[in-house]
Amino acid sequence: MNDIKENLKEINERIKNAAVVSGRKMDDILLLGVTKTVDVDRIKSLMEYGVKSLGENRVQELLSKYEVIGRQAKWHLIGSLQTNKVKYIIDKVELIHSVESVKLAEEIDKQSKKYNKVSDILVEVNIAGESSKHGIEPDNVSKFIDEISRFDNICIKGIMTVAPFVENPQENRKYFEKMRKLFIDNTGKNVDNINMTYLSMGMTNDYEVAIEEGANIVRIGTGIFGKRDYRN
Numbered sequence: 001m002n003d004i005k006e007n008l009k010e011i012n013e014r015i016k017n018a019a020v021v022s023g024r025k026m027d028d029i030l031l032l033g034v035t036k037t038v039d040v041d042r043i044k045s046l047m048e049y050g051v052k053s054l055g056e057n058r059v060q061e062l063l064s065k066y067e068v069i070g071r072q073a074k075w076h077l078i079g080s081l082q083t084n085k086v087k088y089i090i091d092k093v094e095l096i097h098s099v100e101s102v103k104l105a106e107e108i109d110k111q112s113k114k115y116n117k118v119s120d121i122l123v124e125v126n127i128a129g130e131s132s133k134h135g136i137e138p139d140n141v142s143k144f145i146d147e148i149s150r151f152d153n154i155c156i157k158g159i160m161t162v163a164p165f166v167e168n169p170q171e172n173r174k175y176f177e178k179m180r181k182l183f184i185d186n187t188g189k190n191v192d193n194i195n196m197t198y199l200s201m202g203m204t205n206d207y208e209v210a211i212e213e214g215a216n217i218v219r220i221g222t223g224i225f226g227k228r229d230y231r232n
């Protein structure tokens with residue numbers, strides 16, 4: 001488990017430096033430990049080293065880990081979410097990063113009402129217009145936020161993107177910059193259930209560039225745990 005400790009040390013150092021470049025402090029950035037395919041023992045050791053916010057991209061996997069770890073961690077759903085699965089996670093998650101349809105927002109609203117809860121969500125943006133990626137087209141984000149703001153039991157807390165996979169992370173700088181502009185453009189809307197707080201972007205390969213461009217949540221898996229083993 002020492003690898004986790006060492007990796008985390010290096011990542012925290014890099015987060016700190018990138019935060020300084022963008023005029024912020026390390027504490028302004030939330031490191032989300034992406035735990036998909038990672039077993040509970042290794043997740044627990046990450047938590048011992050201080051990372052308590054965890055990102056999972058599959059409902060079933062989140063649920064089975066939640067059974068063991070429960071509320072000691074803050075669970076973030078970062079992968080695409082089918083409307084018929086919302087009911088299983090709605091009382092368990094801190095933030096849903098991947099809202100990209102009115103239908104999904106409506107279901108989150110409906111299920112949240114049952115728990116008398118206002119659920120925090122991010123709007124996923126397909127910032128590079130890739131056909132393989134989920135998310136709202138950049139030009140439609142403002143309209144989409146307006147449209148889903150009618151749901152009383154969701155609070156729109158920001159935007160999220162999965163940037164293209166590139167060899168050189170600098171290639172994604174233009175997309176992160178575009179995300180920051182979108183984020184700022186929509187902060188003017190802060191009313192009732194719109195409260196633009198989080199800009200979730202940057203993964204193992206490009207989190208420093210993302211932070212330099214304004215990310216305040218980075219989602220890191222491989223950098224912490226090593227290459228994923230999908231056989232589990």
Ligand SMILES: *Cc1c(COP(=O)(O)O)cnc(C)c1O
Nearest residue numbers: 034057078203204219220221222
């Ligand atoms: C897997 C995943 C990550 C983490 O990716 P790494 O490259 O392993 O850091 C981040 N965000 C989402 C949405 C993911 O599915």
